[in-house]
Amino acid sequence: MPSETETSKRLETYELTIREMTLEDIDKLHELSITVLWPHRPEDWRMLLQVGKGFVGCDPIGRIVASGMWFPIGDHFATIGMVITSPRLQALGGGRWIMRHVMAQCENRDIVLSSTKAGYRLYQSLSFQPVATVFQYQGIATSIDQSRLCVNEGIRQLEANDTESILQLDESAFGTDRSNIIKTILEKSLGSVLVRDNKVIGFALCRKFGRGHVIGPVVAQNSADAISLIAPHVNQHTGNFLRIDTTIQDKAFLDFLNESGMHEFDTVTSMTSKPLTPVNTSFHSFALVSQALA
Structure with a gap:
């Protein structure tokens, strides 16, 4: 054969x-x-x-x-x-x-992929198993009143000397070192970081993609921090197309995305070739780099 x-x-x-x-x-x-x-x-x-x-x-x-x-x-x-x-x-x-x-x-290697509805049966036949739903939110960005956010202090623009902190946070949230990808994304992105006690404890990156811009990755300890990290990018792109891909189903986080003009557009299924070890960390990924890169 x-x-x-x-x-x-x-x-x-x-x-x-x-x-x-x-x-x-x-x-x-x-x-x-x-x-x-x-x-x-x-x-x-x-x-x-x-x-x-x-x-x-x-x-x-x-x-x-x-x-x-x-x-x-x-x-x-x-x-x-x-x-x-x-x-x-x-x-x-x-x-x-x-x-x-x-x-x-x-x-x-352990493999992760994002399956469209059309590809699901193919990947399932190749022994991939579903692990999460990825929600694609997109739309024309609407200005956010940042004074109403729970977290206002400690948010600043990403600086060049933040790179190592960003790589460490991403590894903590993702579960493995993917600095080869994040360094490339950083070169093409503007970012926001959250600083407490002189330490970076969250970040959000935004870059050109597709019809406009995409926000991701986003790493934070909770949805309030993630919202405050994303808000500057929403305001920067008010009136323009903006997208974010997320597995998060926290109501406050999703309400914020809708208020920002990004609404659920489609879903894909995150699938793996074998069960992955759960990530034990206080940091969480609130947005993918992309559906191809997870």
């Missing part, structure tokens, strides 16, 4: 070949993501290629008709994302073929 990681595959009338993704593919990858109504700009694809690797499936005349990426985090962890095939190719096994190639690169 042919291997599902073979470099070419016939799917009914499709003869597909697979190869590694390169920077020269970005324009075609952008076209591919548009076909499934994903908002990624060429710049967003370029950033993902800075921190990850991937494969593309090509038809006989070289058009990219499928993609999949993986993002190494240390030696024992990875995320998978940007798995795109047309609905027809998915029905013919194109998504499974791409996923087999990507998973082979991850070797023995």
Whole structure:
């Protein structure tokens, strides 16, 4: 029987070949993501290629008709994302073929991915199990009266010498060191931090993405702190498109997102290749970096 990681595959009338993704593919990858109504700009694809690797499936005349990426985090962890095939190719096994190639690169790492509704059955068949729902909130940002927030003192703009504190907080909340990703995000973001007793105890980053800007990651000890960290970014982008992806279901936090003009738009399911060890920390992740990067 042919291997599902073979470099070419016939799917009914499709003869597909697979190869590694390169920077020269970005324009075609952008076209591919548009076909499934994903908002990624060429710049967003370029950033993902800075921190990850991937494969593309090509038809006989070289058009990219499928993609999949993986993002190494240390030696024992990875995320998978940007798995795109047309609905027809998915029905013919194109998504499974791409996923087999990507998973082979991850070797023995624990894997996390965000599954759309269309991809759920595929990932479930590959032994991924659901662990959380990720809620995508987005909309036109509405100004927030920061004087009404529970936490007003200690919030300031991110400074260059905050980097190590940010990396430590992210590792504490996420459960593993992903400084390779966070450093890249920091280069493209403006940030806010919360300082108490001369120590950074929370942060929120905001960068250009898709139709406007996205807030994430956000790490804090509680929803009141997270709200106060996010509010400056809402006010900075008032009248413009803003997005945040979160697993948090705290009522005060979600009420704040709605008041900020960001409303629930869609959900995806966070899935893992094996049960993850619960993170034992007082710090929590209130927003993902992105659905591809977790």
